[in-house]
Amino acid sequence: MAPPEITFLEALRQGLWEEMERDESVFILGEDVGLYGGAFKVTDGFAKRFGEARVIDTPISEAAIVGAAAGAAHMGMRPVAEMQFIDFISCAYDMLTNYVATARYRAGLSTPIVVRGPCGGYVRGGPFHSQNPEAAFFHTPGLKIVYPSTARDAKGLIKSSIRDPDPVLYLEHKWLYRRIKEQLPEGEEVLTPIGEARLAREGKDLSIVTYGATVWKSLEAAQLLEKEDQLSVEVLDLRTLLPLDDAAIMRSVQKTNKVLIVHEDTRTGGLAGEITARINEQAFEFLDGPIMRVTAHDVPLPYAPTLEDFVLPQTEDIVKAARWLANY
Amino acid sequence: MNAVPATRPTPAIGTAPATAAGLSRDQALDIYYYLRLTRTLEERLVALYRQTKVIGGLYRSLGQEGESVATAYALERGRNKDILSPLIRNLGSLLVMGAKPVEILRQYMAKANSPTRGREQNVHFNDLEKGYLGQISHLGDMIPVMAGIALTFKLRREPRVGLVYIGDGGTSTGSFHEGLNFAAVQRLPMIIIGEYNHWAYSTPPEKQFAVKDLAEKAKGYGIPAVTVDGNDVFAVYEATKFAAERARRGKGVHFIEVKTYRRKGHAEHDDQHYVPAGEIDRWAAENDPVDRYVARLQEQGMAAPDDLTDIDDRIRVEVDQATDACVDEPLPEGESALPDVYVDPPAADKLWFRTL
Numbered sequence: 166m167a168p169p170e171i172t173f174l175e176a177l178r179q180g181l182w183e184e185m186e187r188d189e190s191v192f193i194l195g196e197d198v199g200l201y202g203g204a205f206k207v208t209d210g211f212a213k214r215f216g217e218a219r220v221i222d223t224p225i226s227e228a229a230i231v232g233a234a235a236g237a238a239h240m241g242m243r244p245v246a247e248m249q250f251i252d253f254i255s256c257a258y259d260m261l262t263n264y265v266a267t268a269r270y271r272a273g274l275s276t277p278i279v280v281r282g283p284c285g286g287y288v289r290g291g292p293f294h295s296q297n298p299e300a301a302f303f304h305t306p307g308l309k310i311v312y313p314s315t316a317r318d319a320k321g322l323i324k325s326s327i328r329d330p331d332p333v334l335y336l337e338h339k340w341l342y343r344r345i346k347e348q349l350p351e352g353e354e355v356l357t358p359i360g361e362a363r364l365a366r367e368g369k370d371l372s373i374v375t376y377g378a379t380v381w382k383s384l385e386a387a388q389l390l391e392k393e394d395q396l397s398v399e400v401l402d403l404r405t406l407l408p409l410d411d412a413a414i415m416r417s418v419q420k421t422n423k424v425l426i427v428h429e430d431t432r433t434g435g436l437a438g439e440i441t442a443r444i445n446e447q448a449f450e451f452l453d454g455p456i457m458r459v460t461a462h463d464v465p466l467p468y469a470p471t472l473e474d475f476v477l478p479q480t481e482d483i484v485k486a487a488r489w490l491a492n493y
Numbered sequence: 494m495n496a497v498p499a500t501r502p503t504p505a506i507g508t509a510p511a512t513a514a515g516l517s518r519d520q521a522l523d524i525y526y527y528l529r530l531t532r533t534l535e536e537r538l539v540a541l542y543r544q545t546k547v548i549g550g551l552y553r554s555l556g557q558e559g560e561s562v563a564t565a566y567a568l569e570r571g572r573n574k575d576i577l578s579p580l581i582r583n584l585g586s587l588l589v590m591g592a593k594p595v596e597i598l599r600q601y602m603a604k605a606n607s608p609t610r611g612r613e614q615n616v617h618f619n620d621l622e623k624g625y626l627g628q629i630s631h632l633g634d635m636i637p638v639m640a641g642i643a644l645t646f647k648l649r650r651e652p653r654v655g656l657v658y659i660g661d662g663g664t665s666t667g668s669f670h671e672g673l674n675f676a677a678v679q680r681l682p683m684i685i686i687g688e689y690n691h692w693a694y695s696t697p698p699e700k701q702f703a704v705k706d707l708a709e710k711a712k713g714y715g716i717p718a719v720t721v722d723g724n725d726v727f728a729v730y731e732a733t734k735f736a737a738e739r740a741r742r743g744k745g746v747h748f749i750e751v752k753t754y755r756r757k758g759h760a761e762h763d764d765q766h767y768v769p770a771g772e773i774d775r776w777a778a779e780n781d782p783v784d785r786y787v788a789r790l791q792e793q794g795m796a797a798p799d800d801l802t803d804i805d806d807r808i809r810v811e812v813d814q815a816t817d818a819c820v821d822e823p824l825p826e827g828e829s830a831l832p833d834v835y836v837d838p839p840a841a842d843k844l845w846f847r848t849l
Contacts, residue, residue, distance in 0.1 A: 192648070218648055224678060229637040229671035236641020239621060242648070244641075260668070263631050264638065270834050271613045272627055306834045306841065330836040360837075408838065446845075 168350040174342040176316035176349060178207055180323035181245065185215050188243060191327055194221040194230055195247030204249050205283055205342060227256035234278040235265050235332075243327055248282030251336060252296040265332045266307030279326045281335035284312075285378055285429060286461075286477055288340055291468035297377070297430040299406050302334055303439070309359060310407040312336040314380035316347035318404055321357025329359055338378045345381070360405050362413035368399030371491055372417040374440060375427040376403040379459075379478060383427050386483035396491055406436060414440065415448045422453040423490050427483055432460040454493035459486045513793055514727040514734070520566075521795045524726060526804050527562040528783045531585040533808050534594050537816060538601055542761055546820065548603040549614050554582040556756035557690055559782025560723040561585030564686050564749075567733035568656060570624060575737070576642055577656040578626045578635040579616055582690070582755065586658070587616055591623040595815040605825035612830075632663035636672025636685065643681035654740045656684040656733075662693020662701055664710055673746070677714045680745035684736045685711065687748060688723065690755040695767045711748030723751025724782040727789065754780065 171179070184191050192215075193208055199222040202209030212220040223230050227248060234244035248254045254261070261280065268274035286295035302308050311326055311333060313319045319337065326333035349355065365380055366387055373383045380402045387398035401417050403410065418424055424444060426437035437458040444456055459478045467473055513521060535553050542551045554561060561579070565586035568575035579586040584597065599607035600615055608618040617627040626642070628635050639657035646653040659669055664687060676683050687707035691698060704710060708718035721728045729751055736747035754776040758765045765773070790796040832840040 221679075224671070224674055226637075226671035226675055228634075228668045229640065229675040232634060232637025232668065232672060233641035233644055233675060236638040236643075237645045237648075238641070239626070239638075240642055240645040242645055259631055260634060260637065264629055264634050267629070269836075271617070271629075272609055272619050273833070274619065274621075274626075309835070 168348045170346045170348050171316060172343050173316045173319045173337075173345040174205065174207060176320040176347070177323055177337060178209070179349075180320035180355070181208070182211070184324055184327045185211065185219065188327075190241060191243040191245065192219040192221065192237075193245045193247065194223050194234060196223055196225055196249045198222060198247050203247060205339065208247070227253050228260045231257040231260040231265065231278070231280060234280070235260070235268065235276050238276045238278045239268075239274050243277055245279045245281060245327060248280060250294050251282035251284035251298055252293045254280065254282065254298050254334075255301070258301065261302065261308065261332070261334075262305045266305045268307070269331065270307060275330060276332050277330050278332045279323070279335055280332070281323070281326075281337060283339040283342070284336045285338035285340055286466050286473060287378060289468060289470055289473060290466075292465045295466045297336070297428075299334075299336060300430055300435050303407055303436060307332070308407060309333045309405070310336065311359060311405050312338075312376045313357070313404060314338070314341065314345075314365075314377055314402050316345055317349060317355060318357045318363070320349065321355040322359070322404065325356050325359050328356075333359070336377070340378045341381070357404065360408050360410060362410035363402045363404050364399070364413070364417075365402040366398065366400040368397040369421055370397045371423040371425065371487055372399045372401060372421040373425045373427055373483070373487065374401045374403065374414055374417070376406060377429060379427045379429050379483075382478070382480045383483055385480045386487060389480075389484055390487055394488060394491070396487065398487060409440065409443070411443055411447065414444065418444055418448045419451045422451055423493070424452070424456045425459060425483070425487055425490055426456065427459045427478060429461055429477060431463045432458060433463050435460050454490055457486055457490050459483055513789070513795060514731045516727075516730070518795050521790055522800060522804065524562055524566055524730075525786065525790065525796065525801060526808065527566070527585055527589050528558050528726070528786060529805055530588055530594070530808050530811070531558045531562065532783060533812050534588075534597060535584065537812050538598070539761065541598070541602065541816070541820070547601045549601075550760035550762065551601065552581040552615060552760050553757035554584050556754045556776060556782065557582050557688065557723070558585045559726045559786060560686070560688065560729045560751040560753050562589055563726045563729035564656065564733045564751075565589035567730050567737055568624070568654065569737075572622050574624055575654045575656065576621060576624045576626060576639075578628055578639050578658065580628050580658045580660060580663075580688070581616060582660075582688070583658055584616060587625055590625040592620070592625060593815070594812055595818050598815055599819050599822070602819065603824055604819055604822045605829070606819065606822055610829065611825040631668070633659065633666030633668030633672070636669050637675060639683060640672050640676040640679070640681055643676065643683040644679060646682050647679070652741050654682045654684060654737050656686065656737075658686045658688055660693060661687070661689045661691070661698050661707060662696060664707055665701055673711065673714050673716065676746045677716050680743070682740040682743070683746045684733065684740060685746070685748045686733075687711070687750040689750055689752045692755045692759070692768070694759040694763075707750040708748060716746045716748045718748035718750065720750040720752060723753030724780050724785060726782060726786045753782070
């Protein structure tokens with residue numbers, strides 16, 4: 166019998182649930198995560214099953230949520246802190262970058278926390294319910310950042326993040342929550358290794374390096390390019406942003422010799438810049454063209470559909486950019 | 494500067510209670526030992542600072558040793574008992590919890606052998622088994638972190654208490670308020686010591702907040718709060734002991750404001766020109782916590798002058814030995830900066846230009 170098809174959100178929920186069942190030191194804290202089950206229902210049913218002591222409704226205090234998670238983690242707990250929308254993680258920026266990220270290095274403190282929350286646009290969320298905060302934390306040694314794009318990795322990465330001995334930011338794209346479905350065998354232990362990219366599509370003419378929602382837009386573009394232009398486009402889903410999987414990126418560059426980096430976050434200071442620099446340092450002689458970027462425009466994300474659609478990278482943008490690069 | 498009244502009254506020294514806070518003679522002398530050790534160790538650090546052996550800044554707790562030692566002494570100490578998080582002016586608390594003078598000296602001198610292997614300075618280090626968690630420089634952050642520790646005690650039903658310090662200036666931070674509120678809502682076994690020491694670097698309380706007492710802030714979160722004379726060791730000890738016992742019995746968070754005075758500058762480089770003339774001398778002459786403690790011990794017949802000079806002598810030897818043990822030790826090797834950002838990967842990459 167075929168395994169059931171589940172959504173990205175359900176896969177994430179299963180991963181959390183399994184880890185709560187497996188390890189008593191895992192607990193959840195955040196705003197409205199308890200009996201209400203979270204703004205997106207990721208923790209629906211958790212308080213009933215695991216009790217309110219392990220699924221803690223907190224005040225609207227992101228710094229306290231992350232700080233308390235850190236203190237508990239020092240004592241051997243495995244807290245999973247939810248940001249109701251990841252946009253609010255900036256309220257805990259100090260706690261994450263100064264306190265949490267440095268703890269092992271400066272003081273030998275173990276701080277195995279996961280901070281997770283819904284991120285990303287394409288949902289008409291406006292400036293404060295659509296952000297992609299990875300670049301703000303990418304610059305911070307001591308943190309890890311994962312950003313799944315498939316249901317399997319949503320599950321596999323939440324489980325690996327909870328088990329990781331260091332702090333992990335887990336970014337979950339809300340556009341994928343209920344849009345992406347996948348068959349996941351019941352009873353299978355899904356653990357996606359942190360630090361390993363996934364080859365989402367093999368190709369030989371051009372590589373698209375991407376993550377999150379734009380993995381799906383890139384795959385859509387690749388299909389179209391194959392059909393209309395007979396182009397063979399490879400799509401690399403980074404999955405983990407910190408640390409980057411340099412080896413996987415370079416393997417793809419060496420194979421296709423042309424790279425397009427696609428991300429939903431804005432251009433300036435976005436991850437594409439760092440990825441470009443690394444390719445330049447490690448695979449310069451393999452390049453047959455400039456490394457190009459498709460990203461959001463450098464503006465706060467606006468609300469109106471016409472504005473949002475303009476600002477964010479669309480499948481059509483990826484198609485055009487890939488064509489341009491293929492013809493270079 | 495004109496905002497600072499020229500003559501700020503020092504808190505009145507209360508009349509001595511009939512009992513000495515339930516402390517035995519041995520305990521009372523033990524407290525004296527930590528008070529004196531704090532002061533002597535800091536004097537040694539000043540000497541090392543002037544010899545340029547201290548790498549960074551030197552932060553004194555002169556005038557605040559009483560509340561530091563007394564609050565820590567009121568906790569349950571030993572392996573896996575209560576936990577506190579000291580600030581820069583709580584050297585005394587750290588020593589009471591079992592940190593060694595040689596560790597402090599190594600931290601200040603950035604030795605390879607220091608508890609943080611030269612990565613952090615002064616009192617920014619920890620030993621959770623002994624019961625102390627070093628602060629970071631971002632004031633207020635330790636309040637939510639200690640709330641997380643106390644939350645763990647609560648979740649595991651362990652009869653343990655977390656204690657955390659905050660200065661008058663630190664109570665202006667967002668983390669302080671978020672942490673206080675979170676701890677109060679969760680009824681955590683936690684004590685906050687609000688140190689009203691009159692100066693946040695050069696900023697006086699009247700430029701920091703519009704309330705008279707820090708205790709008022711805590712009351713706003715439904716936290717029982719008291720204000721005590723922070724230079725009266727017995728009063729601070731009693732208040733902390735009382736709060737710790739209540740917190741241990743599930744009565745939630747307690748806030749103790751200690752009124753004290755920072756007699757040195759923010760750090761050794763600070764010439765304190767902003768302090769009204771005579772203020773420091775007056776506190777030193779009339780309201781020194783160690784002098785007051787010694788007077789009380791002798792008044793109550795708990796210590797003869799010889800007992801105290803014996804302790805002083807012992808401390809001098811101890812601090813000399815600690816200094817000798819580490820002053821000539823090496824600094825860490827540069828490349829030892831790379832490991833332990835994470836468990837995995839075990840070390841950061843050495844950059845290419847260092848291998849040319």
